[in-house]
Amino acid sequence: MLAIGAFLVVCVLLPLYSMLSKSFENADGDFIGLANYADYFSTPALFLSAINSLYVSVTASVIVLVTAFVYGYALTRSCMPFKWFFKLVALVPLLTPSLLSGISLVYWFGKQGVAKELLFGELIYGPIGIIIGSAYWVFPHALMIVITALTITDARLYEAATALRTGTLRTFFTITLPGCKYGLISAGFVTFTLIFTDFGVPKVIGGNYNVLATDIYKQVIGQQNFEMGAVVSMILLLPAVLAFTVDRVVQKKQVALLSAQAVPYRPKPKRKRDLCMLVFCSIVAALILLMIGMAQYAALITFWPYNLEFTLANYDFDLANGGGWDSYFNSIRMALYTAAFGTVIIFFGAYLVEKGRRFIAGRSIFHAIAMLPLAVPGMVLGLSYIFFFNNPSNPFNFIYGTMAILVVATITHFYTVSHLTAVTALKQMDAEFESVGASLKAPFYRTFARVTVPVCMPAALDISMYLFLNAMTTVSAVVFIYSSDTTLASVAVLNMDDQGEIAFAAAMAMMIAYTCAGARILHALLTRSIMRTTQAWRTS
């Protein structure tokens, strides 16, 4: 507990503290109080960005949440055919950096775009592009949480409803929705904050539409104004505080659905519903595939739009600005480390929060800190890591410029969603398991190893997959802390796009996609065999 707590303090709180103190300083490091903040709020352009951020985040979140819920519902509660296919396709956006959707949208709807007529003269560079692009890459993040919430339910509730002749709609509103309310609210906040703090999509496709995340970029990269960057970062942290408060309130009302006597839910076929679900999922899946398909096409084109011959030259990364093949292999190493260490740390942390008995204050503080990383934009995290770790008097200074700091930053950056996934899975396990274990005088670690871990194995595997994919695709968290020995593929995509090497960028993004797809297949095989050995109770 203490060790993992300390990990979070060093990797989240202290760097953020150095960020906070930076926001009260002038360029020479003198304390100037709130002067930077006053400066910020008196600049109308910057203030407008906050409103813009809010607008695109809310709009895209609503779209994503509704889509993800219906999609997740179809996957867990209907008898629609080809579920395995839709499950796979839904995770495709996780295989690529968020920048890819921006690149792809340019080819689809840009001035030379193949389908630009669909926009009726509107420009893709702006809120439209940001909303579509964000919705695309955030979708699986929301879906993961929704599915976890929908998977574990007690079939006896539905049997009771049928026995009482409760209508379908009423059953939905009185059993299904309340049952996954907690997951939905979590998903909502995760989605909102991810979009609110993302800088990849607005950077590529945002045009003149300023949002807070790109403001930080402009303040820091354009003006080298770290103090103002720190101020904007602090403002970006507000949603985290909000999310946490709501999370606490909702959590108090949540009751465990999966009691020790629970019966797993198995959907029965209903032709009309299943057909509707199939149509809906097909449309969503088609949109996802069109997005990544265009990127693949772009990667193979000699010079868009004037020379459409196919070529493999765009994969010769050593000739492109932003990083050669080295960066690709570095990314793979980084992702493997992140998945291995991250899963262990995060799962054990969630276990302690959820199933611990004593030390309640400590546990809720721990949970609070675990919520924070979600709200910390990658760029802010990366910058705060420079301020914090690249300080000779810091005992952890030695990890600066190494692979270790990239792994630490990535685990931290993606801590929250994994933590929530683990907590959601654990929450739905009845506390009776522990009580029974305790009454049998079994030490907690035995219950943990014999019951908790096997039951939650699918969730743990999902977490490690989630970490691997994100480590492969993340840009913002690492862009400030990679060194010449540890350049990364995703950063290469960003740099290539920035330099105008859009075809190279698409090709590198696709390399990431192939790799992640391979890992994903491996994960599916692994999950299947684990399901067979540890999850037999679900179907028996």
Place this chain on the structure above:
Amino acid sequence: MKRRYLHSMLAAVAVTVLASQSWAATTLTVYTAIEADDLKRYAAEFNKYYPDIEIKWVRDSTGIVTAKLLAEKNNPQADVVWGLAATSLMLLKAEGMTQAYKPKGVEQLDKKFVDGEDPPHWTGMDAWVAAICVNTVEAKKLNLPMPTSWKDLTKPVYKGHVVMPNPNSSGTGFLDVSSWLQMFGEEGGWQFMDSLHQNIAWYTHSGSKPCRQAGSGETPIGVSFAYRGAKVKNKGAPVEIVMPAEGAGWDMEATTIIKGTKNLEAAKKLVDFSVSKEANQMYNSVYAVVAYPGVAQPVKNYPENIGAKMMNNDFQFAADNRKRILKEWQRRYDSKSEPKS
């Protein structure tokens, strides 16, 4: 007894390690914004003269390298910066991060390519010059006449067809704005930008992007720089590079030693090489204007009259007024949220 044995063992190991290190090549960490496909060539050329110094490149775009250097101010990781905007190096100099050093043969260079202080803190390599990239195919489709000057770009016919970099994120963008303020005067400059703003389709984050987007037809006209224009043209894009009649702003790629480097001797050798005639010939393979007078040969697809079009840029003005100019620019143009169509 045992302990003493251990000590002598350790000492022996230490001596061996130290000895082998003094034989091994010195490694210099060099921060740069030079294009990736040029880096290997530059390092190979340098190693012809100094085979025992190995260069470890850290390459990124100008803004990011500058931000990285400033963020690492208290614990610099770089030994040398080779190929970063001179205005960025002036910023580092003002922060006290640069090491004064007079490289061998620096007196051969054009004066405007060398820091005014003696000994200089930085030395220039080559110039990158603002230019307008025009996509001839798209311009023809839209019946746009070929612009020949900055002022042309404010004509109503170009409404919604011009893309330029945002000076708040792009060094090239700032270079444009500061050059207009110098050429047209403070008031005239802002007036010009007011009317230009009416025609801008969108502002980009990076300085190469407008020309790249002109190359792929995303916009008919992109305000960018000549080097990028030539590269896009080399790729087969239907792009014409226009040097505006009023003159064009420019900045240079430059070199400096980072103060406190542990490899000062090797760093000096690298800087010596960076100002040599051979190095300048090497820069000339991609840049038409280099610091060493008389070595420059015409570069493929570069506009011919480029040297004559370079304005008399007052870098000190740019550096001193940077904050104020960017703020004013942001106040005037950045609050426009919707892209104009």
